[in-house]
Amino acid sequence: MKFTWFNLMPWPHMPDDFREKHRSVWVDIPNSLYDPEKGHEVYNTYLDQLEYAETLGYDGIGVNEHHANGYGLMPSPNLMAASLARRTSRAALVVLGNSIALYNPPVRVAEEFAMLDVISGGRLVAGFPVGTSMDTNYAYGQIPALTREKYAEAHDLIMRAWAAREPFPFNGRYTKLRYVNCWPRPVQKPYPPIFIPGGGSLETYDFCLDHDYVYCYLSFTGYKRAQALMQGYWERVAERGKDLSPYRAGFAQTICVAETDKEAEELYREHVSYFYNRCLHVYPGFADAPGYRTVKTIKSGALSQYSRASFAQIGQLSWKEIVDNRYVIAGSPATVREQMEELIKGLRVGNIFCLLHIGNMPDEKTRHSTKLFAEQVMPHLRNIWPDHADDDRFWTHPMATPVAPQPIAAAGGA
């Protein structure tokens, strides 16, 4: 199993009456709610937590991209990953990911991801999301009905840029370049492992299987609700005649670990509530721009998780209901172990994106939960897929002897 410690980087200071005063946490949330001086502490605390996770043995540390979003303060995940690259040495840098249709030209992603892979000595996991409607269409103005075509073209350009050893011309509809010439190029060969976040689009299943990319379901409603979607994915894997390695799939799960089940409720309840009530308060008109989703996907019933009323309902549910429905896996190490095992086997996933910082959770509690999970849960789940223990196709291949950052004083040549 591969465990990635993931921080969405929410703004933890949204007011108690946020839902009443504002229609959405995303797209048109006024930035008067953001305080840059508090933000300084928030960013640095979150980065410290990601670095702390490496010391506890998490396989990866994860960042992602959102725009105009009160629960995701990383418009540029690559800046965060660059910062992490210098202060970590072992964990994979899971950038999940760059919305490649948004970069102009998209060769920028090939370059920046190559930079991260080189600086980190081959520790990059490269994520290529299509991006949500909120980010891609509303905040960044991409035409919904053309977003997928633009994404596909950007993907083609990036992969060719990484593969080529001579400059070449690229004549796309959205990008025309006479000289595609990616300097630097990535350490990992032929390229870093590629993770694709999906939300049930049938096209995305096939896209992952066409290229042997990892399919990642980044749900906020837990593993019980994800069963049907992941089952659809695995059926497609079988239909395509691909092997059923669990490392072809990943799942994001909100997790809270405490000494006892009771302590979990006492410690984390308010932060879970903050996340579901305030962070996931998205105006339905932003959830799914018309034309963003294909007709085939709508017919399959896969609507945006943001277009459902479920988050609002979760926010009003009792702790018991949230936990019983497994929106959040919470409890003692024994409880969490048992439920994680059910998740991993039930969804057949080799990658877990562990959402251990939740909403406005303070640093001390975050570290408490993170440490308990690393020490008392992870070791029991490590070898859950013994038949696939040697499958290293879907994870990083770092350099054997990377250099370490030198102390600043020494660099001055004393």
Add this chain to the structure above:
Amino acid sequence: MKSHQITTATGANIRVHEDGDGPPLFYLHGAGGLMPDDLFFAALAQSFHVYAPMLPGYEDSDGEDGLHDMLDFVLHSFDVMYGLGLTRPLVVGHSMGGMIAAEMAAVAPNDIDRLGLIAPAGLWDDAHPIPDLFTKLPFELPALLFHDQDLGARLMTAGLDLDDPEFLKEFLIMNGRRLGTASKILFPIPERGLAERLYRIKARTVVIWGAEDQLIDPAYGPAFRDAIADATLDEIAAAGHLVTHEKPAEVIGALSPLN
């Protein structure tokens, strides 16, 4: 409504509603398409022989993949017009359709000599920002589109039951196809450089606006009139963006000098 399908030179299968015995009128619909038993179409057919092609993505018209930008929409619309055997018909467009009609008349000024623009999109003035149609929920639309909101609610929600999951799915598919097409020329800002091309229009032009239009402010009316060489402006009182459906007789009266 009487209709048939034609196949264009590029292979798109296009639904064309056609009715009436008068002089030919080529009608380009707005982002919402036509309504069931569309009352403006019926009113036009009293005075004209109306040809109302549905753009790809509307009703059962296909060929969406062939449309990327405004030039594609313009050439597609000419392909349909010529495919119907029409030579210099009166060209009328509403909202998005008005934007396309104005582009057609600017691109081929010798092929369009009479033009009716009803609350056309296509210009942008920071002093009068056009609301974001693409974030509106169904229940928000009547207030945006109609002066008479009771009429709007009746026309726009007839037969809608968004609580029924199957109906909702069909609605989302229909809405996704229609506005998916519209988004290619209207998203995120409904402007594609038309202002730079309006000077080319030679057609005798009537610009028509509902005085209470909440979607595209009536201030855009004089802007179109002044930029087109031979244009007049008719503002119709007590009507919103769907002036076509609130005041059909007045709209047809305003078009009559072009007949």
